[in-house]
Amino acid sequence: MPFTLVKPTPMDWTGKRIVAGDQVPFITKFEATQDMLAAFVDECRQMVDSIQAGYDGMVAQMNATQAAAAASATAADQSQALARSWATAPQGSEVQPGQYSACHWAQVAEQKVTGDTPITSLAPGDLAVPGDYVSVDGAGKAAVRNVPQEIADWASAGTNPAALQRYDLAVNDTYAAYDTTDVDIDLSAGPQVVIVGNRSLRTVNLNNPPAGRSILVIVYATGSAGLSFPDLSSAAYWDGGEIPEAGDYWTQYLLWWGGFGYWRGGVGFKR
Numbered sequence: 001m002p003f004t005l006v007k008p009t010p011m012d013w014t015g016k017r018i019v020a021g022d023q024v025p026f027i028t029k030f031e032a033t034q035d036m037l038a039a040f041v042d043e044c045r046q047m048v049d050s051i052q053a054g055y056d057g058m059v060a061q062m063n064a065t066q067a068a069a070a071a072s073a074t075a076a077d078q079s080q081a082l083a084r085s086w087a088t089a090p091q092g093s094e095v096q097p098g099q100y101s102a103c104h105w106a107q108v109a110e111q112k113v114t115g116d117t118p119i120t121s122l123a124p125g126d127l128a129v130p131g132d133y134v135s136v137d138g139a140g141k142a143a144v145r146n147v148p149q150e151i152a153d154w155a156s157a158g159t160n161p162a163a164l165q166r167y168d169l170a171v172n173d174t175y176a177a178y179d180t181t182d183v184d185i186d187l188s189a190g191p192q193v194v195i196v197g198n199r200s201l202r203t204v205n206l207n208n209p210p211a212g213r214s215i216l217v218i219v220y221a222t223g224s225a226g227l228s229f230p231d232l233s234s235a236a237y238w239d240g241g242e243i244p245e246a247g248d249y250w251t252q253y254l255l256w257w258g259g260f261g262y263w264r265g266g267v268g269f270k271r
Helices: 026-088 102-114 147-156
Strands: 094-096 132-136 142-146 171-178 183-186 193-197 202-207 215-221 251-257 263-270
Touching: 026 094, 026 102, 142 147, 183 193, 183 215, 193 202
Parallel strands: 171 193, 183 202, 193 215
Antiparallel strands: 132 142, 215 251, 251 263
């Protein structure tokens, strides 16, 4: 805080020093010197008082600043708490008289949409299958639906044919590396095109084929050691009545599931 410093007037000794041959009486100079010293002392006292006043002003300003900072911190804490209440206060809890939080209105809207069944009650436990989403049933109640299943139901309903310009299939290359481990193909999950590295003889297990539905599985072997299919262990299951031999470089196996407990197989190409 700025303050005014009172400085004493410099003492003027002109005509006040005692020198030889003075024409002015000694007492006159002595009295003038005393008056000058008295004035200087008074002005020094005023300077000290001005310094004290400045110090007192700075202390007062510092105390006021600290009080203002404390008040601001308190106000900030109160604002933070109020903002949190506006965001998260539970349903039915007033933030201010007649006014409610965002959480309150979100829950009210949710109940209007789902017929008082919270959407959160459907997740994550009920939304467990890829493609699941929250919807409503015919009665307007919350329900879990599945996009792939709905597409499958639509595509397989009735007898109307569906025409496709083209389609492609995903490829399972989990077993493409040359190894000796069994090849376990889960047909309930796909893909149904599998690449197998077979420099050594490997066993291929066709697991979980769909009941009542037909499926074609293509196994492309990139070695010459052949593959063993426990599900087609008899030569009668293979085209031509004999278990096919592997090609010297690669072999393409075509395996058809009839949907009712049996497989049939053949070799498409080999080299």
